[in-house]
Amino acid sequence: MRILYIIDKMHHFAGMERILSCRLNYLSEHTDYELYISTYEQSGKDLPFALNESVHYLPIDVPIANRERLSFLKWLGRFYASRRAFYREFTDLMEEVNPDIVVGTVYSFPVVDVMLEVACKRHKHFVLESHTKASTVLLSAKGFYNKWVCRICGWMDRYILNSLVKADAVVSLTEADAAFWRDFSKRVLIIPNMITIRPREVESYQSKVVVSAGRFSYEKGYDRLIKAWSLLAAFYSDWQLLLVGNGDTEEYDALIHSYGLSAVVHCLPATEHIEEIYAKASVYAMGSRYEGFGLVLTEAMSCGLPCVSFDCPYGPAEIINDGEDGFLVPDNHVEAFADTLCRLMADESLRERMGRKALINVKRFDTDNVMKCWMDFYKAMNDAG
Secondary structure: OOEEEOOOOOOOOOOHHHHHHHHHHHHHHOOOOOOEEEEEOOOOOOOOOOOOOEEOEEEEOOOOOOOOOOOOHHHHHHHHHHOOOOOOHHHHHHHHHOOOOEEEEHHHHHHHHHHHHHHHHHOEEEEEOOEEEEEHHHHOOOOOOOHHHHHHHHHHHHHHHHHHHOOOOOEEOOOOHHHOOOOOOOOEEEEEEEOOOOOOOOOOOOOOEEEEEEEOOOOHHHHHHHHHHHOOOOOOOEEEEEEEOOOOOOOHHHHHHHOOOOEEEEEEEEOOOHHHHHHOOOOEEEEOOOOOOOOHHHHHHHHHEEEEEEEOOOOOOOOEEEEOOOOOOOOOOHHHHHHHHHHHHOOOOHHHHHHHHHHHHHHHHOHHHHHHHHHHHHHHHHHOO
């Protein structure tokens, strides 16, 4: 069986890149599949995670025009021109690889219909993976504030979404996200993300450290965590909050300074060994506004950390058993989030009890369990011809 993965870019040191790299490496080690991956907006940057030698990386270079600093009409012309260029390059790639299965992701939403057209012409299976909240990838969600522009982009969205009836399946990470895709695809499966780190258990639940990990970007909600910490810092001055990730921290450093929290809230760079930071903490906090899944929650739980998360779309409610291995807080209720953190920070025995339960409950996301779902899925598709 020959499988081709196609994605826009993989140059961030982040969860999706790690998940896809780990999956390809696992398949290369446990199957006889021929595996290929291609990017089309990598711009010559290195892949952030190493791939096994048997995984073939075949980048193409066809960036799809975005709206930044362009008038709508100029963007529209460039958008369609880049789609035509992508069609030509992707056609050549398909002829070179001749895969049995093509796997795309929602990050390639502007050209999903193009990939489907090329795959269908060659009678190849096509699978779309949803790695984020579905509505955030739509063209109409990209900051088009003029109502006529929104309407035009909405028509384009509908055209691309309706093309999914030709796809073999859409694979989503959560039930909540799957509900969106069922309106457009004849088959929607749910396969969650697997745990990709080598867990290292919490060293001591006496630790007065709360940790959070993810990109320094709006959707990760670090501003909400910092605000919550400002509400409890006076009562827990001997505790630290560690924010770990890649990206520009200037905005968050300024916010931390404005709240007078520079001595207790710290922005740290992303690391390949996040489990070492988890092991030094005793609580995990997630302030995200939305998620595709919430991989960091399963990572933290696999190290024995109880988690506090906003009940944002999508993921946390399908990972955390509220009141058992962590807490879900109504979305955007920052004061309630601070109160819930305090509940854990004040009670070492509660932290340990929930952390121990997390170690048990998170096993459903073990690598072997999740990858068996993928291998069964690919085998069934290939057997169907």
